[in-house]
Amino acid sequence: MDLEGIHHVTAITGDAPRNVDFYARLLGLRLVKKTVNFDQPDVYHLYFGDEHGTPGSILTFFEFPGAAPGRAGDGMVHTVQWRVADEAALDFWASRLGDEGVTAQRDGALLAFADPEGLRHELLAGASPDPPLAAVAPGIPAEHALLGFHGVRVHASAPAASAPLLEALGFDGEGARWQVGGAERHGVLTYDPPPDRRGRASAGTVHHVAWSAADDAELEAFRERVQRAGAHPTGLIDRQYFHSVYFREPGGVLFELATRDIGFSIDEEPAHLGEALRLPPQHEGLRARLEKQLTPLPNPRG
Numbered sequence: 001m002d003l004e005g006i007h008h009v010t011a012i013t014g015d016a017p018r019n020v021d022f023y024a025r026l027l028g029l030r031l032v033k034k035t036v037n038f039d040q041p042d043v044y045h046l047y048f049g050d051e052h053g054t055p056g057s058i059l060t061f062f063e064f065p066g067a068a069p070g071r072a073g074d075g076m077v078h079t080v081q082w083r084v085a086d087e088a089a090l091d092f093w094a095s096r097l098g099d100e101g102v103t104a105q106r107d108g109a110l111l112a113f114a115d116p117e118g119l120r121h122e123l124l125a126g127a128s129p130d131p132p133l134a135a136v137a138p139g140i141p142a143e144h145a146l147l148g149f150h151g152v153r154v155h156a157s158a159p160a161a162s163a164p165l166l167e168a169l170g171f172d173g174e175g176a177r178w179q180v181g182g183a184e185r186h187g188v189l190t191y192d193p194p195p196d197r198r199g200r201a202s203a204g205t206v207h208h209v210a211w212s213a214a215d216d217a218e219l220e221a222f223r224e225r226v227q228r229a230g231a232h233p234t235g236l237i238d239r240q241y242f243h244s245v246y247f248r249e250p251g252g253v254l255f256e257l258a259t260r261d262i263g264f265s266i267d268e269e270p271a272h273l274g275e276a277l278r279l280p281p282q283h284e285g286l287r288a289r290l291e292k293q294l295t296p297l298p299n300p301r302g
Contacts, residue, residue, distance in 0.1 A: 005187030008058035014067030028137030073199020075252020077206035117204030151188030159191035
């Protein structure tokens with residue numbers, strides 16, 4: 001029983017239309033689900049990923065309209081890492097981002113940049129044993145598309161404190177770099193020294209990182225491991241497209257374990273993912289109000 005790398009990463013935006021433009025149009029990810037924050041249904045929860053919304057490719061955003069810029073600090077994810085095929089893909093992305101006024105820094109087989117709200121990304125070139133997870137987008141050749149997550153980088157003042165919990169979850173490593181993976185997907189967790197300033201969770205910061213479990217049985221088994229390692233997990237929570245357990249690792253990062261046995265086609269045909277506002281049953285009665293309140297978001301593929 002192994003965690004299959006990263007399931008998804010969830011961040012915060014203050015501007016949903018600009019967010020969709022950046023991630024769907026510029027980066028070429030598919031908007032695979034347009035729904036609301038199940039715990040605060042008056043705000044969007046947007047999901048981007050590959051063509052099928054495959055775990056390992058899913059970047060999600062809570063929208064809090066007009067949210068002030070945040071900053072990553074101790075106990076927070078500060079960079080999302082993606083895979084691309086090769087250095088030719090980095091050349092493509094450096095040019096595409098530059099044409100849009102996005103500053104990118106090249107360091108060998110790595111290209112770093114930030115979204116309009118400051119969320120940092122790194123593209124890593126090179127062969128990966130994991131199947132590619134790519135979306136289809138105009139202007140982005142298939143050979144240069146983003147291929148799913150490589151990992152996340154986090155700020156931590158005492159990374160050694162996290163080692164027992166990571167080992168209980170099946171991570172392999174020591175010190176600053178850890179990896180977890182199963183038969184198909186792998187994810188890397190890297191600890192970096194924190195900045196001097198305290199972090200502030202708001203627009204442009206990551207809310208949590210989710211690791212991929214198969215189903216409820218695995219979720220329960222991993223939950224027991226987390227408890228034995230001294231953390232305090234929630235019970236199983238139904239997020240409609242997956243079931244989840246949440247807890248903080250000792251460094252302060254909010255971890256989620258999410259199942260990959262349900263998926264985003266449970267309430268939409270695969271050809272029409274992300275086109276309509278989808279609400280969970282408990283919030284369907286709010287549809288009329290929410291459709292008036294939420295900022296209209298055109299289908300990026302319309």
